[in-house]
Amino acid sequence: MSAIRLPRHLLSAGDLSRDEALLVLDTAEELAQLADRPIKKLPTLRGRTVVNLFFEDSTRTRTSFEVAAKRLSADVINFSAKGSSVSKGESLKDTALTLEAMGADAVVCRHSASGAPHRLAHWIRGSVVNAGDGTHEHPTQALLDAFTMRRRMGRLEGLHVAVVGDVLHSRVARSNTLLLSTLGADVTLVAPPTLLPVGVDSWPCAVSYDLDSVLPKSDVVMMLRVQRERMHASFFPTTREYSRRYGLDARRMANLPDDAIVMHPGPMNRGVEIAAEVADSVRSTIVEQVANGVSVRMAVLYLLLGGALDEEVGA
Amino acid sequence: MTPAQPSGLRPDHGTERPVSGDPAVARPVLEEPDVGRALTRIAHEIVERNRGAGDVVVMGIPTRGVTLARRIRERIVAVEGVEVPVGSVDATMYRDDLRLRGVRPLEETEIPAGGIDGRVVVLVDDVLFSGRTVRAALDALSDLGRPRAVQLAVLIDRGHRELPIRADYVGKNLPTSLRETVHVLLRETDGRDGVLLGPADLGRPPTADTEEAAR
Amino acid sequence: MSRAWILRGVRPLGAEPTDLYVDNGVLVDEAPAAAEVLDVGGLIALPGLVDLHTHLREPGREDAETVETGTLAAALGGFTAVHAMANTEPVADVAGVVEQVWRLGQDAGHCDVHPVGAVSVGLRGEQLAELGAMAESAARVRVFSDDGKCVHDPLLMRRALEYVKSFGGVIAQHAQDPRLTADAQMNEGVESARLGLAGWPAVAEEAVIARDCLLAAHVGGRVHFCHVSTAGSVELVRWAKGKGWNVTAEVTPHHLLLTDELVGSYDPVFKVNPPLRTAEDVAALRRGLADGTIDAVATDHAPHSLEDKETEWAAAAFGMTGLETALSVVVEAMLSTGELDWAGVADRMSVRPAQIGRLGGQGQPLQPGAPANLVLVDADARWTVDPAQSASRSRNTPYAARELPARVVATFLRGRPTVLDGKPA
Numbered sequence: 001m002s003a004i005r006l007p008r009h010l011l012s013a014g015d016l017s018r019d020e021a022l023l024v025l026d027t028a029e030e031l032a033q034l035a036d037r038p039i040k041k042l043p044t045l046r047g048r049t050v051v052n053l054f055f056e057d058s059t060r061t062r063t064s065f066e067v068a069a070k071r072l073s074a075d076v077i078n079f080s081a082k083g084s085s086v087s088k089g090e091s092l093k094d095t096a097l098t099l100e101a102m103g104a105d106a107v108v109c110r111h112s113a114s115g116a117p118h119r120l121a122h123w124i125r126g127s128v129v130n131a132g133d134g135t136h137e138h139p140t141q142a143l144l145d146a147f148t149m150r151r152r153m154g155r156l157e158g159l160h161v162a163v164v165g166d167v168l169h170s171r172v173a174r175s176n177t178l179l180l181s182t183l184g185a186d187v188t189l190v191a192p193p194t195l196l197p198v199g200v201d202s203w204p205c206a207v208s209y210d211l212d213s214v215l216p217k218s219d220v221v222m223m224l225r226v227q228r229e230r231m232h233a234s235f236f237p238t239t240r241e242y243s244r245r246y247g248l249d250a251r252r253m254a255n256l257p258d259d260a261i262v263m264h265p266g267p268m269n270r271g272v273e274i275a276a277e278v279a280d281s282v283r284s285t286i287v288e289q290v291a292n293g294v295s296v297r298m299a300v301l302y303l304l305l306g307g308a309l310d311e312e313v314g315a
Numbered sequence: 316m317t318p319a320q321p322s323g324l325r326p327d328h329g330t331e332r333p334v335s336g337d338p339a340v341a342r343p344v345l346e347e348p349d350v351g352r353a354l355t356r357i358a359h360e361i362v363e364r365n366r367g368a369g370d371v372v373v374m375g376i377p378t379r380g381v382t383l384a385r386r387i388r389e390r391i392v393a394v395e396g397v398e399v400p401v402g403s404v405d406a407t408m409y410r411d412d413l414r415l416r417g418v419r420p421l422e423e424t425e426i427p428a429g430g431i432d433g434r435v436v437v438l439v440d441d442v443l444f445s446g447r448t449v450r451a452a453l454d455a456l457s458d459l460g461r462p463r464a465v466q467l468a469v470l471i472d473r474g475h476r477e478l479p480i481r482a483d484y485v486g487k488n489l490p491t492s493l494r495e496t497v498h499v500l501l502r503e504t505d506g507r508d509g510v511l512l513g514p515a516d517l518g519r520p521p522t523a524d525t526e527e528a529a530r
Numbered sequence: 531m532s533r534a535w536i537l538r539g540v541r542p543l544g545a546e547p548t549d550l551y552v553d554n555g556v557l558v559d560e561a562p563a564a565a566e567v568l569d570v571g572g573l574i575a576l577p578g579l580v581d582l583h584t585h586l587r588e589p590g591r592e593d594a595e596t597v598e599t600g601t602l603a604a605a606l607g608g609f610t611a612v613h614a615m616a617n618t619e620p621v622a623d624v625a626g627v628v629e630q631v632w633r634l635g636q637d638a639g640h641c642d643v644h645p646v647g648a649v650s651v652g653l654r655g656e657q658l659a660e661l662g663a664m665a666e667s668a669a670r671v672r673v674f675s676d677d678g679k680c681v682h683d684p685l686l687m688r689r690a691l692e693y694v695k696s697f698g699g700v701i702a703q704h705a706q707d708p709r710l711t712a713d714a715q716m717n718e719g720v721e722s723a724r725l726g727l728a729g730w731p732a733v734a735e736e737a738v739i740a741r742d743c744l745l746a747a748h749v750g751g752r753v754h755f756c757h758v759s760t761a762g763s764v765e766l767v768r769w770a771k772g773k774g775w776n777v778t779a780e781v782t783p784h785h786l787l788l789t790d791e792l793v794g795s796y797d798p799v800f801k802v803n804p805p806l807r808t809a810e811d812v813a814a815l816r817r818g819l820a821d822g823t824i825d826a827v828a829t830d831h832a833p834h835s836l837e838d839k840e841t842e843w844a845a846a847a848f849g850m851t852g853l854e855t856a857l858s859v860v861v862e863a864m865l866s867t868g869e870l871d872w873a874g875v876a877d878r879m880s881v882r883p884a885q886i887g888r889l890g891g892q893g894q895p896l897q898p899g900a901p902a903n904l905v906l907v908d909a910d911a912r913w914t915v916d917p918a919q920s921a922s923r924s925r926n927t928p929y930a931a932r933e934l935p936a937r938v939v940a941t942f943l944r945g946r947p948t949v950l951d952g953k954p955a
Contacts, residue, residue, distance in 0.1 A: 308417060
């Protein structure tokens with residue numbers, strides 16, 4: 001393997017070249033073995049400080065990053081800025097200055113505003129890992145999704161992946177579309193016209209309004225969470241109609257090719273975008289996506305922090 | 316992986332050249348048959364020392380250590396007629412020099428079926444130099460299980476130890492100066508077997524899979 | 531300070547060098563006695579620039595700007611008159627507030643301040659403000675606008691257009707359908723899809739413009755469109771003018787130069803209302819300004835404190851400063867490309883805005899008898915924008931570290947220099 005280096009920040013899945021993305025997946029493959037070992041710890045990031053900066057609640061993602069960092073022996077600081085004392089727009093820069101004082105080598109940032117990690121990257125010395133910013137991106141989610149697909153299906157090149165649901169508001173959809181096309185998969189977005197962004201034609205994917213015609217050709221179906229509140233802004237008339245036209249129920253699942261898998265980034269709206277029996281079926285990768293998340297995040301943290309940092313190298 | 320071709324070499328099969336030769340040229344210190352014989356001898360020594368191969372697990376340190384481990388294991392199996400587990404232990408995550416360079420890609424760690432607990436692990440590497448790689452591999456091993464004993468087999472011991480590490484089985488002792496470089500070529504990765512001794516700058520850019528850069 | 535000036539070797543509107551004489555506040559045809567001489571050979575002389583659209587923030591947000599600092603920035607940018615928008619705190623919807631702002635302008639003395647009166651009480655879009663009282667006040671308001679917000683109720687807009695006819699007023703509409711732009715962050719298009727920011731469709735501006743052109747025609751009123759930003763808006767204004775309707779429009783300097791690709795850095799210095807649009811829109815706006823479809827350049831100078839801009843995008847305020855860079859940006863976008871000459875720049879940045887605002891003493895030809903409101907420009911200068919050097923209290927300029935052409939050397943307000951040698955006089 002030649003010396004591939006990740007960019008300093010991981011803000012968008014589109015930042016990764018094909019080689020860089022494969023490096024993350026291959027590294028994660030190696031690190032996944034750790035889960036089966038008696039000692040689930042490596043000394044590599046000892047002395048590095050990773051800060052989990054979560055402005056938006058997400059126990060699952062935060063815990064996943066925390067476990068990943070701790071398994072690499074890094075020091076983890078959980079900085080939860082959610083709460084009434086912190087008002088919108090007042091704290092990001094102040095928080096950045098506090099992080100600098102703490103000597104954070106990496107900041108894992110989740111925020112409700114698209115672009116917040118980009119601003120943070122301007123103000124701190126360490127690496128910023130985007131753990132989900134508004135409706136923009138969630139790069140480590142896309143990486144763990146790709147990792148899961150590759151493990152289950154044996155390949156990514158030429159795989160037919162359908163991403164179904166509220167694409168307009170989904171950071172998972174954006175990151176996955178970018179990463180999967182970089183890795184050679186064929187992505188089709190399926191949604192009602194109201195939930196597709198103007199400008200989606202410029203994305204490296206196909207678009208369809210008709211779920212039933214896409215399913216028989218799909219190797220992977222990724223269901224996105226749809227929020228009931230969207231009904232009130234007239235994105236769709238009722239959850240009943242949404243479910244009928246775009247929900248993955250048992251009948252539709254039977255129309256999938258035999259070895260097709262079903263994925264969901266979570267949390268699920270059982271009964272809206274995905275039926276309970278589908279979520280619990282053998283096709284579903286929802287549980288292993290969680291375990292894979294730790295391996296992938298370990299890989300990302302290792303590749304960002306495991307060598308000399310910019311200021312440590314003379315050149 | 317494409318076999319790395321050393322540049323500026325004049326292959327000189329057979330004749331032993333004086334050390335003070337043309338500094339721009341690497342000279343062979345082990346030819347193809349020598350490598351094979353060294354590995355055969357090591358295999359026999361392992362069997363002799365451990366009174367058979369019943370308890371032995373051979374673990375190579377990537378990358379060329381893994382190739383050598385497989386060859387040693389084949390020879391043990393041929394001699395003893397018993398199955399000998401073989402695997403690899405990547406020491407990258409345990410190195411003490413990670414912060415000195417850009418991040419290194421990981422190699423493969425493969426624990427053979429049956430594990431290493433209570434077994435005699437024979438670590439295999441191509442060149443023993445400062446001893447730091449072996450130290451890291453020992454730490455990696457200890458997180459993978461608890462061997463009864465760990466022994467070390469190397470094709471070349473070139474001296475200049477920086478830690479109290481010594482090899483149990485050595486293909487060839489090769490005293491070198493710090494300014495010299497040792498290149499191990501193996502059929503599986505480089506197209507032929509051989510060990511070359513050359514000056515510091517041979518034109519081959521140091522990469523992660525050049526063991527010299529790792530030492 | 532001298533009352534008499536000889537401006538030697540200037541080039542009025544870019545014409546051949548000549549001398550201009552100023553005495554007692556007006557241009558005169560003979561060199562006055564005891565005059566101060568400015569050897570300004572080669573500088574372009576323009577009538578003092580007039581801004582139809584500026585935010586001076588006083589009263590209420592003096593942390594971002596005051597009438598004093600804003601008008602000083604204006605003078606440094608070559609302006610001799612600015613229209614101060616009404617979205618202050620309290621809103622300028624009664625005679626008392628507009629007179630206060632007008633007086634603050636007089637006291638500062640850097641340029642004339644013409645307060646804009648709100649169309650509706652509190653900018654709430656429900657009830658007409660006392661437009662007549664504001665027109666009769668010392669501020670003599672003629673331009674009325676709820677800028678910051680759209681007069682979206684068609685009935686209220688109709689009434690406002692009708693009502694101001696009695697005193698020659700004009701309604702300046704901020705065209706933005708509120709329902710189509712709820713929580714919108716940037717232009718809706720390829721970039722907004724990529725960046726995950728809620729989109730602001732062009733139709734939200736164009737639909738309101740179409741409606742108000744028709745309303746103005748129907749009631750025989752005068753409508754002016756603030757900061758038009760899309761190709762569609764230009765086409766609609768062209769259509770309305772072709773019908774002979776009393777419609778005028780302005781464009782900001784930034785909409786002539788910058789596109790929504792800049793939002794990719796998520797730096798809120800590029801967050802503005804209306805948002806930066808596409809290259810096609812920029813091209814159409816330039817053509818519209820060149821052929822006169824768009825009558826005027828207006829800065830929409832919108833100063834904001836650091837706290838309001840140094841945040842994540844969604845939490846940041848909309849707006850860019852612009853008084854000090856306006857002329858340079860117009861030169862970069864229109865003169866350097868050959869779409870306008872200096873006479874054209876004078877027309878769009880002084881003559882037409884003065885006409886729309888009904889300012890008799892501004893935007894006059896540089897001839898004897900005219901009030902001596904003028905600006906001298908070094909057309910060959912190039913300068914690098916440094917926000918820290920700005921006279922405005924705020925630093926939110928999108929041109930930081932950018933090199934721009936043309937520099938204001940001197941500004942005269944009725945014969946009195948407000949700026950000399952590029953610095954406050």
